[in-house]
Amino acid sequence: MKSDTNEQLLLKGLANNETRAIDTIYKENFGMVQALILNNNGTYDDARDIFQEAMIALYEKAKSESFVLTCQIKTYVYSICRRLWLKRLQQMGRYGIIANGLEETIAVEEDLDIHEKRNAEFAIMERALNSLGEPCKGILESYYLQKKDMNEIATAFGYTNADNAKNQKYKCLVRLKKLFFAQYNIGE
Amino acid sequence: MEDTVLLEVIERYLTGDMSAEERAHFEQLRKNTPEVDQMVVEHKLFLHQMEMYAEHSTLRNSLHAAHNRLVEAGTINESGVTETKGKVVQFWNRYKKVTAIAASIAGLTAITISALFSYYSPANNLQIQKLNRDIKNLTEKQRAQGDKINEVENKIPKGTTIKSGGSAFLIDGKGYLVTNAHVLKGSRTVVVNNNGQQFTAIIALTDPQKDLAILKISDKDFKPYSSLPYSIKKSGLDLGEEVFTLGYPRNDIVYNMGYLAARSGFEGDTSSYQISLSANPGNSGGPLFNKNGEVVGIVSTRQAQAEGVVFAIKAKGIYQAVDELKKSDSTTQKLKLPTNNSLKGMERRDQLAKLEDYVFLVSSY
Numbered sequence: 001m002k003s004d005t006n007e008q009l010l011l012k013g014l015a016n017n018e019t020r021a022i023d024t025i026y027k028e029n030f031g032m033v034q035a036l037i038l039n040n041n042g043t044y045d046d047a048r049d050i051f052q053e054a055m056i057a058l059y060e061k062a063k064s065e066s067f068v069l070t071c072q073i074k075t076y077v078y079s080i081c082r083r084l085w086l087k088r089l090q091q092m093g094r095y096g097i098i099a100n101g102l103e104e105t106i107a108v109e110e111d112l113d114i115h116e117k118r119n120a121e122f123a124i125m126e127r128a129l130n131s132l133g134e135p136c137k138g139i140l141e142s143y144y145l146q147k148k149d150m151n152e153i154a155t156a157f158g159y160t161n162a163d164n165a166k167n168q169k170y171k172c173l174v175r176l177k178k179l180f181f182a183q184y185n186i187g188e
Numbered sequence: 189m190e191d192t193v194l195l196e197v198i199e200r201y202l203t204g205d206m207s208a209e210e211r212a213h214f215e216q217l218r219k220n221t222p223e224v225d226q227m228v229v230e231h232k233l234f235l236h237q238m239e240m241y242a243e244h245s246t247l248r249n250s251l252h253a254a255h256n257r258l259v260e261a262g263t264i265n266e267s268g269v270t271e272t273k274g275k276v277v278q279f280w281n282r283y284k285k286v287t288a289i290a291a292s293i294a295g296l297t298a299i300t301i302s303a304l305f306s307y308y309s310p311a312n313n314l315q316i317q318k319l320n321r322d323i324k325n326l327t328e329k330q331r332a333q334g335d336k337i338n339e340v341e342n343k344i345p346k347g348t349t350i351k352s353g354g355s356a357f358l359i360d361g362k363g364y365l366v367t368n369a370h371v372l373k374g375s376r377t378v379v380v381n382n383n384g385q386q387f388t389a390i391i392a393l394t395d396p397q398k399d400l401a402i403l404k405i406s407d408k409d410f411k412p413y414s415s416l417p418y419s420i421k422k423s424g425l426d427l428g429e430e431v432f433t434l435g436y437p438r439n440d441i442v443y444n445m446g447y448l449a450a451r452s453g454f455e456g457d458t459s460s461y462q463i464s465l466s467a468n469p470g471n472s473g474g475p476l477f478n479k480n481g482e483v484v485g486i487v488s489t490r491q492a493q494a495e496g497v498v499f500a501i502k503a504k505g506i507y508q509a510v511d512e513l514k515k516s517d518s519t520t521q522k523l524k525l526p527t528n529n530s531l532k533g534m535e536r537r538d539q540l541a542k543l544e545d546y547v548f549l550v551s552s553y
Contacts, residue, residue, distance in 0.1 A: 019250065022250055026251075026264075027258060030255075052248070052255070056248070118244075121237060122244055171192055181234075184237075
C-alpha cells in the first residue's frame with residue numbers, strides 16, 4: 001500500500017461517513033476537479049456532480065473488504081472524474097478531448113463499471129420507492145433508511161400503536177419488493 | 189401463511205430477533221419448504237440492497253452538506269455571477285506558490301545584477317560623486333566670491349531684493365545696452381561687466397510686445413568705448429548657420445554654440461528664430477552672434493518641454509526699438525548702431541576675448 005497513513009485515516013473516516021474526513025477530502029480535491037470540468041466545457045454544477053460521484057466511488061472502494069488503494073486519493077479522484085467527464089461529454093454528443101495535463105492518472109475502468117452497476121441498482125430502488133406513494137414510501141424510508149423505531153414511526157404517521165404501523169410496513173414492503181424485483185431481475 | 193406474516197418472520201430471522209427455539213423451528217421450515225427458503229434468500233438480498241441504498245443516500249446528503257458548507261466558508265468558489273472573480277481567485281490560488289517563487293527569483297536576480305554592477309563599476313560611481321562635490325565646491329566658491337563683490341562695491345541699495353536678472357550687451361559705446369523686457373521686473377537696474385564692475389543703469393525703453401528693452405548706463409564710473417568690435421546684422425540667417433552666444437546663467441560669463449534650427453520662432457513667430465543650443469535662465473537678453481561675430485539676435489526664451497529648443501529675437505528688432513526710442517526721447521539722437529565688424533575671419537577664442545567685455549550681467553531691483 002503506497003498511500004500514507006494520513007490518507008488511510010481519511011479513507012477510513014470517509015467509509016464511516018465522518019464529517020471531518022469528508023470535508024478534508026473535499027477541500028483538498030474539489031478545486032482541481034472544478035478546474036478540470038470548467039476548462040473543458042463544463043459548468044459549476046457539472047463539477048459538483050462529477051466530483052460527488054467520484055467521492056461515492058471512493059467511498060465504495062474504501063468500504064469494500066478487498067479495499068486496496070494503490071495511489072494517492074488525489075490521483076484516484078482525478079482519474080475517476082476525468083473518465084466520468086469524458087463519458088458525459090460523449091453522451092452530450094461532444095468530442096471530449098481533455099488536454100492531458102501534468103496530472104498523473106490511473107486506470108479506473110473496472111471500478112467505474114462496478115460503480116455504475118451499483119448506481120443502476122440504486123436507481124431501481126429509488127424508482128420503486130417513488131412509485132409506492134405515501135404513506136408507504138415514508139414509512140419504509142423512516143424504518144430502513146433513517147433507522148427509526150416503530151413506535152416513533154407510529155406516532156409520526158398517526159397510527160394508534162406500533163403493531164398497526166408494523167403491519168402496514170410489511171404490507172408496503174411486499175409491494176416494494178414486487179416492484180423492485182420486477183425491474184431488478186430484468187436488469188440482471 | 190400470509191405474505192406479510194411470513195415476511196415479518198423472515199425479517200425477524202434475518203435480523204436475529206428470534207428466540208433459539210423459534211429459530212430452530214424456522215430453520216426446519218426452511219429446509220422443508222423450498223419456497224420459504226427462497227424467500228429468505230431473496231429477502232436477504234433485498235435487505236442488503238436497502239442497506240446499501242440507505243448508506244448511499246446518507247453519503248449523498250453529507251456530500252451536499254459538505255459542499256454547501258465549503259462554499260459558504262469560501263473554500264470553494266462557484267456561481268455564475270462572480271464567475272470572473274471566481275476564476276481570478278481560482279487562478280491566484282492555483283498559482284500562488286509559483287508566483288511567490290517567481291517573484292523571489294526575480295528579486296534575487298535583480299539584487300545579484302545590481303550587486304555585480306556596483307562591484308564591477310566602482311570607478312564610475314566615484315567619478316560621479318566627485319563631480320557632484322566639485323559642483324558643490326564651485327557653488328560655494330561662487331557664493332564666497334559674490335559676497336566679496338557685494339562687500340567691496342555693491343551699488344544695489346541695502347534692503348532691496350533683486351527681482352530678476354539676465355544678460356545684456358552694448359549697442360553703442362556711449363553706454364546703450366539691449367536686453368529682454370522680461371529681464372527687467374524691477375524699476376531700477378545695475379549692470380555688471382565680466383570683471384565684476386557694477387554700473388547703475390536707467391531703463392530707456394521697454395517694449396513688452398517685442399520683449400525688448402534698451403538700458404542706458406548712467407554711472408560716472410563708466411568709461412565710454414569709442415567703437416564696438418561687432419556690427420548688428422539687419423538681414424536674415426540661413427538654416428543651419430552656425431551661431432554662438434555669451435551670457436550670464438551664472439555669475440561668470442558662459443559661452444555656448446549651436447546652429448539656426450528654424451527661420452521662425454515659437455508658434456510661427458516671424459520676428460524670432462529657433463536656434464539649437466543649450467541655454468539656461470540668465471541667458472535671456474544675451475547676444476546671438478553668427479560665425480563672423482556679427483549680432484544676429486537676442487536670446488530670449490526656450491521651450492519648457494523640449495531640450496535644446498531656444499528662441500532668439502531677430503536683430504532687426506533692435507533697429508526698430510532704437511527708432512522708437514529716438515522718436516520718444518530727443519536726448520538719444522546721437523545713438524548710433526555699430527556698422528563695422530572687425531571680427532571676421534578670426535578664431536573663436538580671439539573673437540570671444542574681444543566680445544566678452546561688451547556683454548553684461550543685468551540685475552533688476
